[in-house]
Amino acid sequence: MISNFDHFLLYASEPEKTFQFLKNRFQLNILIPLTNFGPFQSGMFVFQNGILEILWYENKSNEEKTNFPINQFVGFALQSDLDLTKTKRELENLEFTVSNVMEQKVFNAKSEEVVISEIVMLDRFLGDFQTFFIEYKTEDLRKKFEELSKTSLWEIDSFILETANPEEIRNGFLSLGFKQENDHCVSDSNGIKVKFEKTFSQNGISSFVIQSKEEKVDILQVLKEANG
Secondary structure (H helix, E strand, O other): OOEEEEEEEEEEOOHHHHHHHHHHHHOOEEEEEEEEOOOEEEEEEEEOOEEEEEEEEOOOOHHHHHHOOOEEEEEEEEEEOOOHHHHHHHHHHOOOOEOOOEEEEEEOOOOOEEEEEEEEEEOOOOOOOEEEEEEEOOHHHHHHHHHHHOOOOOEEEEEEEEEOOHHHHHHHHHHOOOEEEEOOEEEOOOOOEEEEEEOOOOOEEEEEEEEOOOOEEEHHHHHHHHOO
């Protein structure tokens, strides 16, 4: 099974502000405008080799709201070269703990509930850090991504994944079909590199680097500086 990153989930406590700042700062192509779905908001940007989702959701305790950074990655979605049912079976063969296939639904312009994708969660791979495989049920989004990615000024270069068990997680990525760059780094078929660092706190992404022909920047650092 060959896997690659589909999109990354960046939680924003002020989603409108974060979405507009990133759009203006990097001249990003919009795949999906920031949309209010009630209990959550979501919008997506297109890079040459992946997607960044800005999202906000309301089911946070007061303690979490106080301690949660203004902008923080909370997960990522993967795709494989197999359909989702076969992907689930292969993950189980590789001894990953996975969920059942779950539908993701939204309301269309006619207020009709439609299934836009199906996902399978990797339940114990990175703990509370959301990791899942996705299969889109409509071709429209994929076609739009392919068109916009050709004109994107930016590509996703790499990110640092902090985890308590870097070697175990690295081996997990290799089982999923990622390529080993060195003892501390793997990459997917789109050239996105994952660098592993040990942490004694929760799993998470501490650096997310994008690059254009002119510059290479860490999105998290830019957002931190913009928010003072």
